Amino acid sequence: MxxxxxxxxxxxxxxxxxxxxxxxxxxxxxxxxxxxxxxxxxxxxxxxxxxxxxxxxxxxxxxxxxxxxxxxxxxxxWGEMALPGHEEAGWREAASVLAYSMRRAMLRHPWTADLIGRLPALGPNALQLADRMRKMFETAGFTGLDIDFANAALTAYVYGMTIPEIAWNTSTAGHAYDPDEMREAVSKAAAQFPDLLERIDMQRYEDPQTLRAMAFDFGLVSVLDGLERRLAT
Missing domain, CATH: 1.10.10.60 (Homeodomain-like)
Known part of the structure; x- marks a missing residue:
């Protein structure tokens, strides 16, 4: 067959x-x-x-x-994604710039979220970026399959944080809910979980984009810290 x-x-x-x-x-x-x-x-x-x-x-x-x-x-x-020279900037700075650039490109073109894993990324822009990412992690000190695993960890983080954001932004629900009603609904739903409810700062729902950017930054630094720790050991 x-x-x-x-x-x-x-x-x-x-x-x-x-x-x-x-x-x-x-x-x-x-x-x-x-x-x-x-x-x-x-x-x-x-x-x-x-x-x-x-x-x-x-x-x-x-x-x-x-x-x-x-x-x-x-x-x-893929051609809109920036990856500065890691020799001058250092691999962490280069990886950070790339991650933010990938997120911005995906948010500018939300339809790409539905193509990841569906279409092969064999174009010259995608292959050039993939090659430069491989060299970046190799220069950082990763060897063998760890180069590919580090590459996958970074891209998976960006995809994992950005694709749900795109889904919310492009859905009817993402634009239809009244903020006050949404805060009331969340408070009601979490009423049986006082510890969880205490952690919810409802005022932050006024600016969800800022909150998402902060969460992305926190997670990215954590991923890079983890990769750096693996290099040290």
């Missing part, structure tokens, strides 16, 4: 623009804009063709299907 054949837009040479057709860069840029505006459900070849004032069939010169278009758009987002 043979498995499903693996395909990717990155496994073939990109086709040159057809005159007076659009370039692949223009198509990908428009696709990212459409995804930012309407999400994954709002992306279609027909809508993209209308946005570019081009027929949907002309887009198939560059991509075979919607998944290939998503691969191209996905790699554009």
């Amino acid at each position: 043979t498995g499903k054949q693996f395909t990717s837009v990155w496994l073939r040479e990109p086709r040159k623009a057809t005159s007076p057709g659009r370039s692949r860069y223009e198509i990908v840029k428009a696709a990212v804009e459409l995804l930012d505006e309407e999400g994954l459900a709002g992306l279609s070849m027909r809508k993209l063709g209308a946005k570019l004032s081009a027929g949907a069939t002309s887009l198939y010169w560059y991509v075979a299907n919607k998944d290939e278009l998503l691969e191209l758009a996905y790699d554009e987002v």
Whole structure:
């Protein structure tokens, strides 16, 4: 029995623009804009063709299907993630800058949360970043599989903190609840847990974004502390 054949837009040479057709860069840029505006459900070849004032069939010169278009758009987002030179900044500072950059890129493009683990990240931007991350942890002193495990620990932390935030921000619930009613509901739900209720500072619900940023910072420092501790031992 043979498995499903693996395909990717990155496994073939990109086709040159057809005159007076659009370039692949223009198509990908428009696709990212459409995804930012309407999400994954709002992306279609027909809508993209209308946005570019081009027929949907002309887009198939560059991509075979919607998944290939998503691969191209996905790699554009990877290109927005910054990783400073770890030789000068030090691996902890470089890893911190990268983590914040990944979080910002995902929040700017919330549709990416649904593509993680679903589409292969084989584009040049994603592969370049992955290679630089590997070198960063290697320079820090990690060896063998620990390089990959350190890499996975950092990215998993960013994904784990950011994906639920995106889910809340993009859901109807995230915009519909009245803050006062929500505080009252939380207090009522936790009434049987006085110790827990005492720890809930309801005023912080007024600025959940600040609270999330503080939580992200706390967790990131803890992850980096843990990685540094492993190096020391």
